[in-house]
Amino acid sequence: TSERGKPRGRKEGDTMPRAQTDVVILDGRRSAETSADPAFKALTDEIASRGLPCRVFDLRAMPIGACNGCFGCWVKTPGQCVQDDPAREVARACARADLVVLFTPVTFGGYSSELKKAIDRSIPNLSPIFIRIRGETHHPCRYASRASLAALGVLEQPDEEEQRLFETVVHRNAINFRSPRQATRVVLAADGPERLRAAAAGLLGRVMGTGARL
Numbered sequence: 001t002s003e004r005g006k007p008r009g010r011k012e013g014d015t016m017p018r019a020q021t022d023v024v025i026l027d028g029r030r031s032a033e034t035s036a037d038p039a040f041k042a043l044t045d046e047i048a049s050r051g052l053p054c055r056v057f058d059l060r061a062m063p064i065g066a067c068n069g070c071f072g073c074w075v076k077t078p079g080q081c082v083q084d085d086p087a088r089e090v091a092r093a094c095a096r097a098d099l100v101v102l103f104t105p106v107t108f109g110g111y112s113s114e115l116k117k118a119i120d121r122s123i124p125n126l127s128p129i130f131i132r133i134r135g136e137t138h139h140p141c142r143y144a145s146r147a148s149l150a151a152l153g154v155l156e157q158p159d160e161e162e163q164r165l166f167e168t169v170v171h172r173n174a175i176n177f178r179s180p181r182q183a184t185r186v187v188l189a190a191d192g193p194e195r196l197r198a199a200a201a202g203l204l205g206r207v208m209g210t211g212a213r214l
Contacts, residue, residue: 021052021053021098021099021208022052022053022054022055022096022097022098022099023047023052023053023054023055023097023098023099023100023101024054024055024056024057024093024094024097024099024100024101024147025043025044025047025054025055025056025057025100025101025103026057026059026090026094026100026101026102026103026115026118026119027040027056027057027058027059027060027103028059028060028102028103028104028105028111028112028114028115028116028118029060029103029104029105029112029114030060030105030112030113030114031060033105035105035154035156035189036103036104036105036154036189038189038191038193038196039103039152039154039187039189039191039196039199039200040103041196042193042196042197042199042200043101043103043152043200043203044056045197045200046197046200046201046204047101047200047204050204055093055097057090057093057118059090059114059115059117059118060114062085062086062087062090063085063086064085064086064087064090064114064117064118064121065083065085065087065117065121066117066120067081067117067120067121067123068082068083070082071128073123073124074123074124074127074128075128078124078142079124079125079142080124081121081123081124083121087117087118087121087122090118090121090122091121091122091124091125094122094125094147095125095142095143095145095147096145097147098147098148099147099148099149099150099207099208100147100148100149100150100179101150101151101152101203102115102119102149102150102151102152102170103115103151103152104151104152104153104154105153105154105155105156106153106154106155106159106162106163106166106186108162108165109161109162109163109164109165109166109169110165110166110169111169119173122177124142125141125142125143125177126139126140126141126142126176126177127139127140127141127142133175136175138175138176138178139176140178141177141178146177146178146179146180147177147179148179148180148181148182148207148208149170149173149174149177149179149181149182149183149207150182150183150184150203150204150206150207151166151170151182151183151184151185151203152184152185152186152187152199152200152203153166153184153185153186153187154186154187154188154189155186155187155188155189156188156189157188158188163186166184166186167184167186170182170184171184181207181208182207183203183206183207184203185199185200185202185203187199
């Protein structure tokens with residue numbers, strides 16, 4: 001362990017200790033949207049049942065601005081966005097977490113606007129230099145600690161193409177953030193409590209134990 005607030009060192013690909021995993025949930029539900037609420041409850045209930053320390057960011061209630069694309073977080077204030085708003089704390093929490101969980105309505109195969117802003121504003125956690133990863137050009141992480149990435153998406157109705165696109169987006173983000181493990185599940189808003197809870201359990205079980213290593 002380490003002092004609170006300092007990133008933990010962890011070798012890439014290590015299995016996370018189940019009883020000590022710090023979880024951050026980025027809740028991408030939009031305002032006045034309730035169809036995804038049962039899935040969110042299933043997710044938080046499953047995390048609570050495992051006794052995992054968890055911090056939830058209700059992004060719709062936070063005045064987070066869009067990324068300016070100015071790269072100030074790389075060249076002016078390295079490691080911190082030049083915009084002084086709650087996105088700074090979200091980025092800090094993600095840098096310190098063992099597991100980041102993305103929760104969102106699947107929107108055109110991607111994230112909700114609320115979640116997309118938060119992810120874009122996490123760029124300060126990356127370094128501006130370039131490295132090659134499996135023949136691709138990426139940015140390395142700024143900090144030694146790397147959070148695994150899980151995503152639970154909610155569809156209003158079955159859509160194989162949207163599901164495939166969502167899974168691809170999450171996978172690519174996991175590569176960009178050098179996540180040691182990643183897992184994705186897509187559920188339907190109409191799914192019953194048992195099915196939703198099973199999906200949440202499967203998601204956490206995969207990313208914490210046998211999730212795909214990157």
